[in-house]
Amino acid sequence: MNALVQSLAKMSGLRDRDALDFALVQLVLDCSEGAVQSACLVRVVGEGDDRRCLTLARLEAGQNEPVRDVVWTDWTLLPHVTDYPMRQQALERVRAVHSKGAPFTGVLPLPGVPGAAALLEITSTEPLNARTLDLVQGVLQTYNNLLGLLDYGEKDALTELLNRKTFDGAFFKATADHRTEDNNQGPDRRVSSPDEGVWLAVLDIDHFKRVNDNFGHLIGDEVLLLLARLMRASFRFHDQLYRFGGEEFVILMRCDSVDHAHAALERLRLRVQEYAFPQVGTITVSIGCSVLLPNDTPSGAFGRADKAVYHAKEHGRNQVCNYQALVASGLIVEQAAENMDVDLF
Template sequence: MEALLKHLVDITCQRDHTLLDSSVVSALHELVGASQVRVHEMFRFRDELFMRPRVWIKDGSVVSTDEDFSVDHNGEPLNNYPELVDSIKQRKSCIEEVSAAGDRTLWLPVWLNDKVSTCLEVTNPTPYDSGTLHMIEGILSVYRNYQNILDYSERDSLTGLLNRKTFDEKFSRLLSTATPEASPQDQEERRHKHTTGIGHWLAVVDIDHFKKVNDQFGHLYGDEVLILVANLLRSSFRAQDRVFRFGGEEFVVLLRSTTLADARKIFERFRSNVEQHEFPQVGKVTVSLGFASISAESPVVILGHADQALYYAKANGRNRVCYYDELVQSGELHSEVSNDTVEFF
């Protein structure tokens, strides 16, 4: 009982989805004696449902996609798990599956507002008794309630995207796990490697002439444009990427683990998707986008680089994608380092 109370206290004190996932995985792993516990997120891509691990046990420790970049977490089709698909169709909260080796897996879909975007997987070599199942059900109920609370605090109320506060937390965590402290020379070498190898990218997106939309059609249609652009952002990026609304007509994207060439293609595809979309009453809408590589520099500097590329795009025709380092190398942007933390343009 003491161990259960300790884990419940740990679960209910979290104010972040990743930490909440880690707490519930740790609780189930220790209290149930499970050989494997994973939290999966479910997402739709090209009209097909996929599932990918978000937090799991590795070598006895809890890890997440924010920490482990060595594994491809693009996900796999949900149809690969017919028992889970059937349980979701029947709105079940738990289904047990026995493998050929005799391992027993509990699939625990987490229902929030009549939708399932998260599922827990608990694997155990021995059968679950009624007391264990009852305890798992209780932990799942607490987890579901706190997921609902965190969704409310982390997301923008209009678009449903992650909000600015959540960006600050997730970006700082990404920097701390992906880019250890480095000298200016190391930073320059790492930036050069990003042009040829795998890197992480930050983009700032702004809707062109959004004030005219509000002035001409009213704020109701302006809000509809924001919602539709947010939907296009969701469909244009991968499950492991993160999309935020910064406020007003500005959005930010964290694009993870891809090359410069692919990052440019992904950003261009989104820009084109917006340009080709027909917005009700308003007609055509375009966006400008500036992006920069995520290096060991401070969050303010990296965000400033993407912002500078965005303003260049808006000042030079709009409806275009601009890359900060490319603009600096071509002489279109000039930076002068005045100290270790601030750059003036």
């Protein structure tokens, strides 16, 4: 029991989500005293019949370190939820589901998660007793509470998008993950496009001050909230969406080419333009983007994308501008890296 308390205390001090996921599956195996043979934490992504399973952490008895799916993985490589009937049942019933025969499997939806978008799957050679199941449920509840605390500190209160203080860490993690994948191209990995990379986009609502002046700040907040929903509907599960403050938003995404990056941002721009915002009607957005460069910095990448936004606003608004394309065409002058630094905080 003392070891369990110490492990829970250690887990409560973690602030990295990957580390927290790993700590959960490790603790589930440890608290079962050998009864649990494997623990797998799964995030369910997608909608309807195209829901798929992304493994956040999986640990087998005897393994030293959990394994996980790469966050930037190709969507089509993820297995469908329907490939795992027990996972599908747990999602539909929003409660734990247990098999009746060996190998004994239990699938537990995370408590408090809307739509049960995450699941813990455990396997054992014998049926787990009530005490072990209670311990696993308690560990899962603790994990869920810690996630809630992280969300409270890392998400914007109005839009529930990520806030700016989490950006630097996510930026360096995204670039590190991308370099790691490029350096570990196995025989089964698809060949990367020369233009594949991580992209940063800055979005600014055109004439947003007029919305607040003409309709009030409550309506302005509603516009921000609805825009955040349009952003979520326009991007993939692993794209990271931020509100930096006011009417400024940031998108961190991985794309196969400059054309794919531009198409994703153009899709969002059109959705916003075509959406009827209550009372306000039509609003538009200006978007600037830049591919991340080798040894890039958050301030350098943000500065390039921000300069592209400025160009978009100065030349008609309601458009997507690519910093590298603007430089290549001679429409703007490339600035030295040390002059591109922007104080994000």
